[in-house]
Amino acid sequence: MDQGEPRTAQHSVSQATGLQTEVPCPQCGAPLIVPHQVDTFVCPWCGSTLHPAGGVRIHRLREKPRLSEAAAGQALRAWFAGPDVPRDMERQTQVHVGPLQYFPFLRARRRGLDTAEPLAPLPAPELAGLSRVAAELEAVPTTQAPVDEDIVRDQLKTAVADPDVTELLIEERAYYPARYTYQGERYSAVVDASGGRVHTERRPVGRRTFGEGRVALIVAGMLFAEALVVPGPVGKVAAIMVSAGALYPVIRWAVARYG
Numbered sequence: 001m002d003q004g005e006p007r008t009a010q011h012s013v014s015q016a017t018g019l020q021t022e023v024p025c026p027q028c029g030a031p032l033i034v035p036h037q038v039d040t041f042v043c044p045w046c047g048s049t050l051h052p053a054g055g056v057r058i059h060r061l062r063e064k065p066r067l068s069e070a071a072a073g074q075a076l077r078a079w080f081a082g083p084d085v086p087r088d089m090e091r092q093t094q095v096h097v098g099p100l101q102y103f104p105f106l107r108a109r110r111r112g113l114d115t116a117e118p119l120a121p122l123p124a125p126e127l128a129g130l131s132r133v134a135a136e137l138e139a140v141p142t143t144q145a146p147v148d149e150d151i152v153r154d155q156l157k158t159a160v161a162d163p164d165v166t167e168l169l170i171e172e173r174a175y176y177p178a179r180y181t182y183q184g185e186r187y188s189a190v191v192d193a194s195g196g197r198v199h200t201e202r203r204p205v206g207r208r209t210f211g212e213g214r215v216a217l218i219v220a221g222m223l224f225a226e227a228l229v230v231p232g233p234v235g236k237v238a239a240i241m242v243s244a245g246a247l248y249p250v251i252r253w254a255v256a257r258y259g
Helices: 069-080 125-134 147-160 212-228 233-256
Strands: 001-008 012-013 022-024 031-032 056-061 096-097 102-112 115-116 136-139 165-182 185-191
Touching: 012 022, 022 056, 022 102, 022 147, 031 147, 069 096, 069 185, 102 125, 102 147, 125 185, 147 165, 147 233, 212 233
Parallel strands: 012 136, 056 165
Antiparallel strands: 001 115, 022 031, 056 136, 096 165, 102 115, 102 165, 165 185
């Protein structure tokens, strides 16, 4: 999902002590707890013989939320009052903010580059952006966020096969799911629990964002100019059809992007 995050965007991490050491099996990708004081041990998933001294270590981290559920609701309503949505959003919108939840990502630290991939199916596309949120993370012994074991093994196997990977982090990123209704339409959003930023893939369109009046005037002006410049009725119709065909995918993308 997050392909190519610069190392300058590293997150603040609070390390805990006394946690078990884990490594991914290079053959099947299963996360394994390294036994103490042994030279070799066997992966219980695939039977491969492994050496504890080799391989990339896995660290399990969980985000420390800074926002309460009430503060997340306030952040969402502040977004309603911003320039990216219709002016009456704050007055006309019914809002529901759910309890704190976590979603897991696998961050592979490489030389000069980080990548982050989800470790479970995304329940909403807005969650993809959580891996880029600057946050304070603390070490935890186990992962509480729901994970797909097959996805975990596949991602770990791919990461450990990359010689440039220096560290693997299983990160649980905190967020508040939100739903709101505007003019009969239902929308969803995610409020990250560290900075209160609203993440959404679809939202009601605001005039200052989409500029639909300006776009309509430009399109009408282009078609009118073509009707004046192009000679003959057949040429005029052909020119207008070509222009309309070229503009259609652009307008369709804008509507899909901004609601």
